[in-house]
Amino acid sequence: MDRTGGGPMSIRKLATHAAAAGALALAAVQFASPATAQNVTIVVPFSAGGGTDITTRSMQEEMAKSLGSNVVVKNTSGAGGTIGVVIPPSVPMILYAVIAQESVAKLFISGILPGLAMGGGLVAIALYQGYARSYPKGAPLSLRTIGRSFVSAFWGLMTPVLILGGIFSGLFT
Template sequence: MTLLLFGLFFLFMLLGVPIAFAIGASTLYALHQSGVPLMVVTQQMFQGINSFALVAIPMFILAGDLMAQGKVSEKLVSFADSLVGFMRGGLSVVSVMAGMFFAAISGSGAATTAAVGSSLVPELKRKGYDPASAASLIAASGTIGVVIPPSVPMIIYAVIAQQSVSKLFLNGFLPGLAMGLGLMAIAIAQAYKRQYPKGTPLSLSTIWVTFKDASWGLMTPVIILGVSSRGSSHLLRRR
């Protein structure tokens, strides 16, 4: 069965069949040849998605898209710029910090990269930063979106492994912070090596103004963690 499954899969791939259809078609045919009723496949598919926790995934993606369209990402970028923009190469550090902020809102690495990159890549190029280096730094900071809660892969893992979503979220903060600090250190080292310019001067009034503008976006992870914690406790009590 294994040989048949992988043989059909690679055959479909060589014929140019999209990978999702290649996986599905080869699996269905292999199961049919093994005598497994195809009705069982349908039942298992619906059983696999019959989970209340999985409802959070489209909601997180929707929240990230709404905030990206509502210019929340730009407010987060402005707040990050007011904090670390005064450093040499501060704009590259801002891109990492803004990625961490937005990652804690959207829960998706792709959404984080798209939202932060659309705001910062043109500005980085205008300030004389190497385009390839800037794009790779923002793409790398977008990967923090799967570590800093709320995280879509964490929810999927929690559902599959029957683990607490809130505990996984709480344990994701320190690794995400460590990843962000590591990327900031790389950005600062590149800035001094390539003599990138300094950014916005440090000003407490600017920090306060930008913090007020970005406050609702910054509160989103706290709200989500609170809701997920209560939801997990409720499900445990029901069990």
């Protein structure tokens, strides 16, 4: 590959330029909006393009209609991003266990309670903000809708059970 700048652009450089262009476009939309004070900002604490980002962006338009204001989705790996490291199974926890020669199973068990506490705190903050700002409630969910969602997500929900079950049974080391 030509490093003088005359050759084809690398994928990493192309992705960087695309992300910068997207950020500039988002900033232009943000500052052009007359109702900047009424924007709802959703901070996704994970990298752009991940499952959480895609899910949040798919809800963005419906939320904007429901709330009657602009909805802005921002990706940051700030304090909220640490919850992904704590809740098992997490790759950083496995890497730490390998480097420190600790038990992966014990680390996973020790990460459950702090992860649940952090998640509970985030839910409490979200509920408080929703009530304090008087956000409208969505349509109530029926048991049928919840059941269908559970069935369609069954294998994804079983992944931690399979991983932890494999570790505790001795199938995975």
